[in-house]
Amino acid sequence: MSVPGSSPRTPPLVIAGRRTPLIRAGTAFAGLRVHELLAPVLRAVREDSGLAGEELAQVIVGNAAGGGGNLARLAALEADFPETVPGLTVDGQCGSGLDAVVLACRLIQAGAGLAYVAGGAESISTAPVRGHRTPDGDIAFYSRAQHAPTRSGADSDPDMGIAAETVAREAGVPRERQDALALRSHRRALDAASTGAFSAEIVPVRTSVGWVRADNGPRSRLDDRILARFPPAFVAGGTVTAGNSCFDADGAAAVVVVDADRLALVPGRAALAFLGSASSGVDPRRLGVGAAAAAEALLTEHGATVEELAAVEFNEAFAGQVLACTDRIGLTEDAADAVLNIHGGSLALGHAYGASGAVSVVRLLARAQSLPDGSLCLAMISSAGGLGTAVLFETRRL
Numbered sequence: 001m002s003v004p005g006s007s008p009r010t011p012p013l014v015i016a017g018r019r020t021p022l023i024r025a026g027t028a029f030a031g032l033r034v035h036e037l038l039a040p041v042l043r044a045v046r047e048d049s050g051l052a053g054e055e056l057a058q059v060i061v062g063n064a065a066g067g068g069g070n071l072a073r074l075a076a077l078e079a080d081f082p083e084t085v086p087g088l089t090v091d092g093q094c095g096s097g098l099d100a101v102v103l104a105c106r107l108i109q110a111g112a113g114l115a116y117v118a119g120g121a122e123s124i125s126t127a128p129v130r131g132h133r134t135p136d137g138d139i140a141f142y143s144r145a146q147h148a149p150t151r152s153g154a155d156s157d158p159d160m161g162i163a164a165e166t167v168a169r170e171a172g173v174p175r176e177r178q179d180a181l182a183l184r185s186h187r188r189a190l191d192a193a194s195t196g197a198f199s200a201e202i203v204p205v206r207t208s209v210g211w212v213r214a215d216n217g218p219r220s221r222l223d224d225r226i227l228a229r230f231p232p233a234f235v236a237g238g239t240v241t242a243g244n245s246c247f248d249a250d251g252a253a254a255v256v257v258v259d260a261d262r263l264a265l266v267p268g269r270a271a272l273a274f275l276g277s278a279s280s281g282v283d284p285r286r287l288g289v290g291a292a293a294a295a296e297a298l299l300t301e302h303g304a305t306v307e308e309l310a311a312v313e314f315n316e317a318f319a320g321q322v323l324a325c326t327d328r329i330g331l332t333e334d335a336a337d338a339v340l341n342i343h344g345g346s347l348a349l350g351h352a353y354g355a356s357g358a359v360s361v362v363r364l365l366a367r368a369q370s371l372p373d374g375s376l377c378l379a380m381i382s383s384a385g386g387l388g389t390a391v392l393f394e395t396r397r398l
Contacts, residue, residue: 034126040204186344292324
């Protein structure tokens, strides 16, 4: 609510966004640690914004599979940020990068700082092996963290693929629709790369064998016949396959969020005005629908409809999960074809866990450059443990 006689505050603005190429785990980025992926992105996005060091309140970074410590601080120092700029690392699993952006926006709303760099990063290739001490002092290694309590007689904390099968089955999403979405994602990503749609957002990364300048996930030879040959990957007789699921990727992404009322900004480019966000919890056995629950709550809160959305970026962990969510929020296939992941998604580009939500915002900012002012843009992601995050933006010309 505005104070009588005062001017309404400008919403927090996302004014710059960059990402690394998204690279299949174990390939071109296998020799780089997570802070070495993130630092070039932080450096580039700060240069794009034109902000001085004293104008930055904090670096906030999401990470899901790292070894602890404080990635945000380490990467900021690696990127030659002033020592006076603090760093905060958050872990909301797959939603970490998007949650970091939301936190930055909320801090701007609260008047806590002039500008924040927020995003996420993941090096699945170099993530530490995890283990815990047993009563006898030995180490028991495990493949992933626990996300929900284990209850007798029920698989309350399923693996992601099994949960994706449950979601697809209960939503009535057939194998054919899942394979079609996967193929569309690859073809759109290939088209986007060939037309330069990613050029302005990608930061080349130097490795021991040379520069990496492009995503390496999209497959030009993939077609419906090849996809149809993939066997079920998680459940016998199921519909979720390696072909209609994402693959693990290494990568990083970051954006700059500013208080436009207290900073002079260079005019010309489009920005994303933060209108609001929602986080929702769902049954952990059906974790993939968390994004839909969050999006429903967010759109209702703002009196917006899916028909008003000009751009949607939704992390494609599993094709069946994406379709279950878009069906649930009423985004028809025709509408989705026009607004959802128009340059492909994680089915083609890969899922870099803690980075993926931030990649969605980078993608929306790139798409905003060709959208009219006032266009509504939605970023959404589901996370382990039965969580979902959705963020609503509006395009604004600086």
